[in-house]
Amino acid sequence: MQCADKYDLPLLTDFCLDFVLKDLTGNGRADRCLLHMDNALTWAVGIEGVVENCLHFVDVHCRGVLQSERFAELQPSTLRLILERDTLFAEESLICRAVDRWTVAVCTRSNLEPSPANRREVLGELFYLIRFPLMTVSQLTDLPPNSGFWRQQR
Incomplete structure (x- = not known):
């Protein structure tokens, strides 16, 4: 093209x-x-x-x-x-897991340690497109603990 x-x-x-x-x-x-x-x-x-x-x-x-x-x-x-x-x-928890895999891959490609802080940093404003209010408490607590979803961006 x-x-x-x-x-x-x-x-x-x-x-x-x-x-x-x-x-x-x-x-x-x-x-x-x-x-x-x-x-x-x-x-x-x-x-x-x-x-x-x-x-x-x-x-x-x-x-x-x-x-x-x-x-x-x-x-x-x-x-x-x-x-x-x-x-x-799709269930929002499935979307979160896919986005979490994406953040790890971006960190790896960028030669960054996939720490929660770095994963949250590469996610940036995309974090706000995840529909957390649609998730149950159980789904929220089942998210990967090191995902960086809960770490504030500075």
């Missing part, structure tokens, strides 16, 4: 978009969906259709997306789009 945009090749743009959209129609493609969505957010053209289809896939296959290996590799902007969804129907 970047080459198609750079060299103004509309046929290549159409081919790339068709490929991505067809790739999203199969079952069990959570990792590929997240990869396509991450990539689409870097494109200058064609982003709307791909991101819209990816977000629809996330809505339909929410549990699989949250548990996929690729979830931990998401860019913060992609994670934000997912967490902002009103149509994201």
Whole structure:
């Protein structure tokens, strides 16, 4: 897509978009969906259709997306789009565990110790997109104790 945009090749743009959209129609493609969505957010053209289809896939296959290996590799902007969804129907505790895995992965990629303080730091403002009020007391107490969810950002 970047080459198609750079060299103004509309046929290549159409081919790339068709490929991505067809790739999203199969079952069990959570990792590929997240990869396509991450990539689409870097494109200058064609982003709307791909991101819209990816977000629809996330809505339909929410549990699989949250548990996929690729979830931990998401860019913060992609994670934000997912967490902002009103149509994201999964138990909030499952979302928290996925976000916790994401914070550990970000710390690791950034050569930071995945301490609670660092995990909370990399989570930043995304913390406020987690719907803690929807969780039961039991779900809240079952969150990983070292997650950094409860550590205030300074």
